[in-house]
Amino acid sequence: MSDELDRELARAADALRSAARVCVLTGAGISAESGVPTFRASDGLWEGHRIEDVASPFGFERDPRLVWNFYNARRANVRTVQPNPGHHALTRLEARWDDRFAVVTQNVDGLHRVAGTKNLYEIHGSLYRTRCTGCGEVADRGLDALPELPHCHCGAMLRPDIVWFHESLPDDVWTAAVTSAAKCSVMLVVGTSAVVHPAASLIPLAKRQASWDHVRRPAIVIEVNMTRTEASDLADIGLYGPSGQILPKLVDLLDQPA
Ligand code: APR
Numbered sequence: 463m464s465d466e467l468d469r470e471l472a473r474a475a476d477a478l479r480s481a482a483r484v485c486v487l488t489g490a491g492i493s494a495e496s497g498v499p500t501f502r503a504s505d506g507l508w509e510g511h512r513i514e515d516v517a518s519p520f521g522f523e524r525d526p527r528l529v530w531n532f533y534n535a536r537r538a539n540v541r542t543v544q545p546n547p548g549h550h551a552l553t554r555l556e557a558r559w560d561d562r563f564a565v566v567t568q569n570v571d572g573l574h575r576v577a578g579t580k581n582l583y584e585i586h587g588s589l590y591r592t593r594c595t596g597c598g599e600v601a602d603r604g605l606d607a608l609p610e611l612p613h614c615h616c617g618a619m620l621r622p623d624i625v626w627f628h629e630s631l632p633d634d635v636w637t638a639a640v641t642s643a644a645k646c647s648v649m650l651v652v653g654t655s656a657v658v659h660p661a662a663s664l665i666p667l668a669k670r671q672a673s674w675d676h677v678r679r680p681a682i683v684i685e686v687n688m689t690r691t692e693a694s695d696l697a698d699i700g701l702y703g704p705s706g707q708i709l710p711k712l713v714d715l716l717d718q719p720a
Contacts, residue, residue, distance in 0.1 A: 467703065474699045475715040477648050477682045484559050485646035486552055487664055488567045488574070491653020491687060495546040495706035498539065498571050502655050517626045526619060527611055533622045534608060537589050540571045541605040548652070549577035551709035556580065558716070564642040568654060568661050570624055583639045585631050585661060591623035631660065643668045647679070652686040652705050656693035665693050 478484065490500035501508045515521045516532040556563045556579055564581040565574050570589045574582050592608070593600050596618025612620040625631055643649065643664040656662040668681040685697035686705045694700060701708045 467701065467708075470699050470701055471708075471712055471715055474684045474701060474712055477684065477699065478555075478712075478716055481559075481646075481648040481682075483562045483642075483646045484555065484564075484648050484650070485642040485664075485668060485681075486555075486563075486565045486650040486652060487643070487654060487661070488552075488565060488569060488652045489654025489656075489661075490569060492548050492567075492705050493543075493546070493569055493571050493573050494653065495548065495704055496543040496571075496573060498543055498569075498573070500653075502657075513627055517624070518628055519626055520628075522621060522626070526621075529622075530608070530611055533589065533624070534610070536570075537605050538607070540573075540589055543571075543573070545573045545577035546706040548705040548709045549573050549579070551713045552652075553578040554713045555716075564638075566639040566642060566661075566664060568658065581642075583635050583642070585625070585635055585639050587622070587624040587632075589622065589624070592620040593623040595619050595621055636660070639664060640667065643681075645678075646681050649681045649683045650686060651683060651693050651697065652709070654687075654691070654693070656691050662692065665696050669696055 490498065494500055500506045511532060516529050522529045552565055552574065561581060564583060565579050566583045566585060567574055568586050570584065570587050572588055572590050590604060591600055591602050592612060594614035594616060596614060597616040599614060600623055614620050644667055646668055649665065649668040651665060656665065665683060669683060670678060670680045682699065683697045684699040684701065685693055686701045686708050688704065689702065
């Protein structure tokens with residue numbers, strides 16, 4: 463690791479040591495080292511597929527089989543992967559802060575849960591779950607293979623319980639995510655390009671840039687990513703490299719005396 467990264471790691475550990483509450487926002491990058499493709503890389507999911515076709519309500523109306531092919535392939539991929547040291551490092555962090563710690567994830571792969579994170583808000587849904595387009599029932603089906611076009615016991619077609627483009631986020635989960643971001647004293651932003659809203663708006667919220675919130679001190683934002691992103695200008699500390707290496711290093715540092 464470079465001297466610059468070592469210095470930033472030490473600053474990040476200091477910030478965390480005095481943090482009352484910690485909120486972590488994660489994106490596809492944290493699962494990249496597990497073997498889950500990200501979206502916006504040159505070989506990412508959105509290079510091979512059109513968002514409107516496979517991740518929008520209109521696409522599903524037009525061709526549900528195509529959409530289910532896409533999600534069944536993603537479910538099959540996730541069946542073969544495991545959490546990486548980055549996910550496990552966050553579980554170690556949670557053990558220090560307990561219910562004053564939360565992970566807000568845009569990922570639908572369930573790897574934070576498998577790693578043992580408890581205070582977890584999956585704001586974009588989960589590949590594990592289906593939702594009935596008729597009766598609305600949400601069911602956890604694990605990752606077992608589903609029929610090409612799965613149907614509910616009520617007869618209607620099932621859809622993945624994923625938040626698609628042009629859809630709103632589930633109220634309860636989103637409210638919990640906003641609360642965690644608004645209250646935190648340190649926010650870790652890990653492996654996200656920070657271009658998709660409202661998820662990315664949690665970062666200015668933590669920085670108290672909302673016009674109504676001048677009361678509390680701004681959170682310290684620590685970005686962990688391979689490269690600079692849309693979030694970098696808001697970050698106080700930048701840790702640039704693979705999160706599967708950076709996060710365990712950060713937690714190890716925290717475990718050492720200051
Ligand atoms: N460690 C850290 N960061 C990484 C790693 C890694 N090993 N590998 C890739 N990254 C970073 C990339 O540099 C990029 O900034 O992860 C980010 C992935 O960005 P996106 O592919 O845009 O994924 P994400 O930010 O999660 O996308 C947000 O967009 O398409 C929708 O609903 C989908 O939840 C998703 C949302």
